[in-house]
Amino acid sequence: MKKNSKSNLSRRKLMKSIAAVGSISAMPGFVNYSQASSSAPIRIGFQVHRTGIGAAYGRWYDRTTQAAVKIINDSGGINGRPLEIISEDDGTDPKRGAEALEKFANQHNCDVAFGTLFSHVVIGSAPRAGELKLPYFVVSEGHHVASGMLNRYTLQPGITDVKSQVQAMAPFVKDNLGKKVTMVYPDFAFGHDHRDYFSAAFESQGGEIIAKVPIPPTESSFSKYFPKIPRDTEVLYHVMVGPAVLTFVKELGEFYGSKGPKLFGFIDSVEAVDLNTPGLEFLDGSYFWEGNPRYAQDNQTVHDQFYRTAVGVDKNGASVSDPKDVSTYAHMFGCWETLHIIKKGMEVSGYSDVKDRSKLIEAVESMNNMPLSQAHPQGAKIFNGKTHQTFGHQYITKMTNGKLVLAHTTSIEDTFYPDEVDYTKQSF
């Protein structure tokens, strides 16, 4: 029978053991924690829509993120430390989004959090980021950051917001498509944002919104709404989203034939959808806002070329491994650019660990001009540190023979609007 091991451990033996441990840690090659931490990975918590209504965006946000991380790591990481992505599915669900942030901060020891697209997830998560004092870099394009409803820990430096996008469309529509616009939009917050921002900008330019046609979100047939579009409509502004978009376009085509008004829409309606899908022919000749042109254009920059190749997207905006797998090209560049901004912010602030989080935020807040480069392949940007929102060029493309061809690039100034908040006045 074994004796109790406790009785075998004399004080002398214990002291010897402690001395041995001490001498091992003093040996060359033994890396203690303080040294290891300087080369330990920078951990970025990636809140991703793997499931739920944002899954199509999530897949491409993930792919773009992984590509950006590889590029950054291959070129030496951040301050010599590799970048490590810790992904958590938010289920496109605000409650789960907030839980993901808690896991990043409390379980995964992430330095910062990053993601995600859907506004309601960002709005549901941001207060928790503030409580956890976790810098939260979002790629959502919602106006919620710049509107002042969030907090100092939430920033959107890598993608423009919908308010600036929509208002920047007004001059082009008025000068090139027509002065009398009818808006058709889904009758909820997303559609209302378009209705309010566009009509305000368009009317201030001297244009006229002659009708507003809201469509209930669960509607599956649209013919009955088309008679509400006035006959003298010169431009039909449409922003339908959801599974009924194909039906909407098909019925619109049947209603107007070849004699309809000019069409202007947001790519969100057909993001990740192959434009050669039967039923979408009617869109040929119509114009779209694109955050970043899906098809490689004649004036493609070397930076877009590099970014496209790194992510694995072909010249038609589809996956190189499956030409029918169309990317969310108009939005996903935001992940690439945001990660490069985090890198720059960490390098400028000399970020070493979580105690430097506020220094990182201050460093990003002090950024302003972001020139077109490998880090910013979508185009140059101007970041507003007070509103935590970036501003950049918007693209208008025309669907021509099943492809989207660049028709106009807005200036960055077209996207400006007065500040609605100054987050730098909030304490950490």
Add this chain to the structure above:
Amino acid sequence: MLSKLSLFWFENRKAYFGFFGSQLTHINYLPPLTVLFLAIILATLSFDGLNETFFWFKIININPLEFHGRSSVIFQNSIGLLAFAIFLFFIFLLTIYLGHKFIYEKIEFNKIIGINSIALLPIAIAYHIAHYLTTFLVNIQYFYKVLSDPFNNGSNYFGTGNIHVTTSFFNSIETVRIIWLIQAFAIVFGHVIAVLLAHSISEKYLKSKSSLLISQFPISIFMICYTFLGLWILSTPSVG
């Protein structure tokens, strides 16, 4: 219980081969509460499809285009699932009761109801295949990818670690048609088996042909309606 639908089975050290559900025709008794159990199984599967439809979102008054995720509908969906299971339980009891109410032969309802509920089993499997086929087609790709790096340490044992998961087959008419045909076939086939099974079970305790036909009439109507429900769930606009 699902194994009872197998084409092969062993009994008394002998191997048997028979049509789906053949084994079940040998069962002479099952407790009445089996109906509840099978109703819950079937209701869970059907409701898992129904709760994603725009129709359901209209009932619970939530905009499907800005759906705030599953945690926002836990209460509504729990109530819905419970109500659907209870509804299915009673509708099944009713169809069996009505079927045996107007026949001359004396039947003890308690003794035959459990065994009749077996007919729900093939429908449950059919729903399982049809409803989760699309999820399977996506997740099998993730599985294939993860297989190369099961410990998340950057290894690539089978060279599949770098594949990109695609869902393009949901965006082209040709592939969607194939998916839809497989789903529709599974559902219709499941219901046909269920009808045959219900008929075969009744043959065990009903003697006259007229009794048999009358007893099957309400359940057949129910099966037809349920087939329509299943196909409608698969084809109607849904979330996610």
